[in-house]
Amino acid sequence: MPKGKLTFEHDLCKGCGLCVEYCPQHILYQDKKTLNDSGYNIVSVSEPDKCIGCAFCAMMCPDSVIKVEVDK
Numbered sequence: 001m002p003k004g005k006l007t008f009e010h011d012l013c014k015g016c017g018l019c020v021e022y023c024p025q026h027i028l029y030q031d032k033k034t035l036n037d038s039g040y041n042i043v044s045v046s047e048p049d050k051c052i053g054c055a056f057c058a059m060m061c062p063d064s065v066i067k068v069e070v071d072k
């Protein structure tokens with residue numbers, strides 16, 4: 001199973017939640033305690049080891065916040 005490594009441009013996030021909704025592993029969440037410069041809750045990963053590198057999150061994001069590197 002491939003593994004994915006995520007990096008976020010947190011300040012570009014507008015908090016739409018699409019990445020959270022479409023992650024098949026259900027490992028993304030909106031961090032209610034952390035706001036970016038625009039006042040939106042940033043997205044974080046609960047269990048990074050479970051990321052399969054599918055990049056659905058990056059594809060769904062309208063603001064190119066998420067970069068996925070795949071380790072095959």
Ligand code: SF4
Nearest residue numbers: 023051052054055057
């Ligand atoms: S790459 Fe796939 S499994 Fe990993 S966080 Fe994004 S949607 Fe979830």
Ligand code: SF4
Nearest residue numbers: 013014016017019061
């Ligand atoms: S899809 Fe992009 S803009 Fe929307 S919550 Fe996720 S990271 Fe933020």
